[in-house]
Amino acid sequence: RDLAAFVAGLPKAELHLHLEGTLEPELKFALAARNGIQLAEKSVDEVKATYNFTDLTSFLAVYYPAMQVLQTAEDFFDLAWAYLLRAKQNGVVHAEMFFDPQAHTSRGVSFADVITGYRRAVVRAQSELGISAELILCFLRDFTAEHAMSTLMEALPYRHWIIGVGLDSDERGNPPAKFAEVFARAKREGFLTTMHCDIDQTGSIDHIRQVIEDIGADRIDHGTNIVEDPELVALAKGKGLGFTTCPLSNSFVTDQMKATEIVALLRAGVRVMVNSDDPAYFGGYVADNYVALAEQAGLDQTDLVRLAANSFDAAWLTPTRRAEYL
Ligand code: ES4
Numbered sequence: 527r528d529l530a531a532f533v534a535g536l537p538k539a540e541l542h543l544h545l546e547g548t549l550e551p552e553l554k555f556a557l558a559a560r561n562g563i564q565l566a567e568k569s570v571d572e573v574k575a576t577y578n579f580t581d582l583t584s585f586l587a588v589y590y591p592a593m594q595v596l597q598t599a600e601d602f603f604d605l606a607w608a609y610l611l612r613a614k615q616n617g618v619v620h621a622e623m624f625f626d627p628q629a630h631t632s633r634g635v636s637f638a639d640v641i642t643g644y645r646r647a648v649v650r651a652q653s654e655l656g657i658s659a660e661l662i663l664c665f666l667r668d669f670t671a672e673h674a675m676s677t678l679m680e681a682l683p684y685r686h687w688i689i690g691v692g693l694d695s696d697e698r699g700n701p702p703a704k705f706a707e708v709f710a711r712a713k714r715e716g717f718l719t720t721m722h723c724d725i726d727q728t729g730s731i732d733h734i735r736q737v738i739e740d741i742g743a744d745r746i747d748h749g750t751n752i753v754e755d756p757e758l759v760a761l762a763k764g765k766g767l768g769f770t771t772c773p774l775s776n777s778f779v780t781d782q783m784k785a786t787e788i789v790a791l792l793r794a795g796v797r798v799m800v801n802s803d804d805p806a807y808f809g810g811y812v813a814d815n816y817v818a819l820a821e822q823a824g825l826d827q828t829d830l831v832r833l834a835a836n837s838f839d840a841a842w843l844t845p846t847r848r849a850e851y852l
């Protein structure tokens with residue numbers, strides 16, 4: 527298809543990608559075999575049959591147990607490298623990738639093994655693929671603020687390998703304000719900041735407001751429900767805040783891809799762009815997400831170029847590096 531070829535050829539930054547969400551069933555089996563782990567599923571098809579999510583909770587119930595196959599630094603390298611090869615095919619030239627250290631340290635894997643494995647893939651991506659890649663440490667919001675703070679302290683020896691911190695996992699009952707102190711400390715330590723704001727209940731707009739007015743994060747992940755409040759949209763636009771939307775993910779964990787909201791933000795001149803979130807689980811990498819949104823919303827090439835330009839404008843690049851991409 528013309529559209530798919532155009533999108534794949536369009537240089538873009540991916541800013542909302544969970545490395546643990548790139549674990550394809552084939553790699554899951556390979557890592558399980560290497561680590562002597564017996565999986566409940568016997569085939570790739572059996573694994574895929576468990577991907578019938580209806581909401582975030584049912585997704586996370588599949589997502590976290592799958593991570594048991596990730597044991598050694600080598601495993602984390604293999605996972606990130608497989609993603610970066612796919613990213614290259616998708617026209618990604620810059621990737622800021624989330625990782626969830628607490629999902630690993632809480633089951634006995636060392637922080638050092640997680641980060642050194644991922645870091646090796648980052649370094650190789652630059653030299654072999656020409657992709658600039660960065661790591662963003664995400665705190666699990668359904669864990670305590672104290673656990674997040676001790677994870678931040680664990681990360682400090684590796685701060686030169688981590689560009690920023692984020693907040694993910696189950697949002698219900700875990701507002702941004704719960705982590706105000708952790709994020710204030712992270713900023714003082716020199717990290718950039720972003721937070722997921724995606725629940726569909728009445729709390730969503732309140733969480734977005736907390737991020738903008740109280741936390742002062744540099745980006746918001748998802749955050750499309752901001753369209754409910756035009757004054758907040760104007761504020762976000764004025765600040766040049768980036769919104770990392772994920773159409774295919776939305777259609778899995780909510781009832782639709784939120785094309786209306788995404789396009790409304792695009793038309794309003796807000797820095798919104800398209801990302802893949804957990805591509806191994808949600809049926810497509812970043813180019814598939816651009817195509818799905820374009821087909822759903824009837825976007826033309828100018829719109830797609832604008833989305834890609836927004837991905838660089840919202841990326842955590844130095845002005846010099848950004849200018850190379852725009
Ligand atoms: C996630 Cl879709 C989604 N939402 C919240 N946290 C996550 N971590 C990985 N994928």
Ligand code: ZN
Binds near residue numbers: 542544694747803
């Ligand atoms: Zn996400």
